[in-house]
Amino acid sequence: MKNILIKIGGNAASQLTPAFFETIKHWQKNNYNITIVHGGGDSISTLMTQLNEPVVKIDGIRQTTPTGLAITKMALLGQVQPDLVEAFRHHGLSAIGLNAESNQLLTGHYINQEVFGLVGQIDQVNTQLIQSLWQQNLIPIIAPLAITNQGQWLNVNADSAATTVAKFLKSDELYLLTDVSGIEVHGNILQQLTPQRAIELQTESVIHGGMLPKVNSAFSAVKNGVNAVHITNTIASHGTTISM
Ligand SMILES: Nc1ncnc2c1ncn2[C@@H]1O[C@H](COP(=O)(O)OP(=O)(O)O)[C@@H](O)[C@H]1O
Numbered sequence: 001m002k003n004i005l006i007k008i009g010g011n012a013a014s015q016l017t018p019a020f021f022e023t024i025k026h027w028q029k030n031n032y033n034i035t036i037v038h039g040g041g042d043s044i045s046t047l048m049t050q051l052n053e054p055v056v057k058i059d060g061i062r063q064t065t066p067t068g069l070a071i072t073k074m075a076l077l078g079q080v081q082p083d084l085v086e087a088f089r090h091h092g093l094s095a096i097g098l099n100a101e102s103n104q105l106l107t108g109h110y111i112n113q114e115v116f117g118l119v120g121q122i123d124q125v126n127t128q129l130i131q132s133l134w135q136q137n138l139i140p141i142i143a144p145l146a147i148t149n150q151g152q153w154l155n156v157n158a159d160s161a162a163t164t165v166a167k168f169l170k171s172d173e174l175y176l177l178t179d180v181s182g183i184e185v186h187g188n189i190l191q192q193l194t195p196q197r198a199i200e201l202q203t204e205s206v207i208h209g210g211m212l213p214k215v216n217s218a219f220s221a222v223k224n225g226v227n228a229v230h231i232t233n234t235i236a237s238h239g240t241t242i243s244m
C-alpha cells in the first residue's frame with residue numbers, strides 16, 4: 001500500500017484534467033492513501049492587489065502583514081480550497097477541506113518575524129486525523145497555514161507545508177504539481193537533481209523565484225524519509241525527480 005502526497009500549486013489547480021482525477025481514482029482502488037496540500041499564491045496576490053495590499057516576495061516567500069494574513073486566509077479558505085473540494089466531488093471523489101485549526105492539524109512557529117512577518121513553518125501534524133479520513137476513503141485537502149501554540153495564525157509556503165506533512169505521514173512519494181514540466185536548465189528539463197547541482201544552479205540563478213522553496217523543500221523531504229519528490233505539471237510524468 002502506497003502513501004502519496006500531492007501538492008497542487010495555485011497555477012496547477014486551474015489546470016487539473018479529467019485524467020488527473022482518473023489516476024487518483026485508480027490509486028484509491030489500489031488502496032493508496034492520498035493526501036493533498038494546496039497552494040494558491042496566485043489567488044492571494046490577485047486579492048491583495050484588489051485590496052491595495054502590497055505584494056512582496058523574497059526568494060519565493062511572501063512577506064505577510066496582519067492585513068496580508070487576513071487576505072491570505074480569505075483567498076485560501078474562501079476561494080481556492082472550496083473550489084478544489086468541489087472539483088474532486090465533481091469527478092466522483094470524496095474530499096474534505098482542512099485547515100490548521102481542524103482538530104489542531106498543523107502547529108508551527110515563525111521563521112523570521114522581522115523579515116517575513118506572519119510567516120511560519122510547521123512543527124507538528126495531527127497525523128491521526130489524516131489517517132482516520134483515509135480509513136473513510138476521504139481525501140484530505142489541506143491549506144498551507146499553521147497556528148502557533150499561542151493561537152497566532154501563520155502563512156506557510158505551500159511547498160514547505162506539503163513537505164512537512166509528507167515527512168510526518170512518511171509518504172512514499174511527493175508530487176509538487178506546478179505550471180512547468182520540471183526544472184529547466186538552458187532549455188532542457190532535468191530528470192534528476194543532486195544536492196551539489198542544485199547549489200550550483202541556485203548560485204547561477206538558473207533556479208530562482210518560486211522554484212527555490214520547491215527545491216529546498218524537496219531535499220528536506222528526501223533527507224527525512226520521503227523516497228522521491230517529483231517536480232512536474234502532471235502526475236502522469238515524474239518531471240524532475242529528487243531522491244537520495
Ligand atoms: N530553473 C527553473 N525551471 C523551471 N521553473 C523555474 C526555474 N526557476 C524558476 N522557475 C519558476 O518557478 C515557477 C514555479 O514556481 P511558482 O510560480 O511558485 O509555482 P507554484 O504556484 O506552482 O508553487 C515557474 O513557473 C518558473 O517561473
Ligand SMILES: CC(=O)N[C@@H](CCC(=O)OP(=O)(O)O)C(=O)O
Pocket residue numbers: 008009010011038039040041042044060061062072119120144155156157158159210
Ligand atoms: C509564506 C508564503 O509564501 N505563503 C504562500 C502560500 C501559498 C503558496 O505557497 O501557493 P503556491 O504554491 O501556489 O505558490 C503565499 O502566500 O503565496
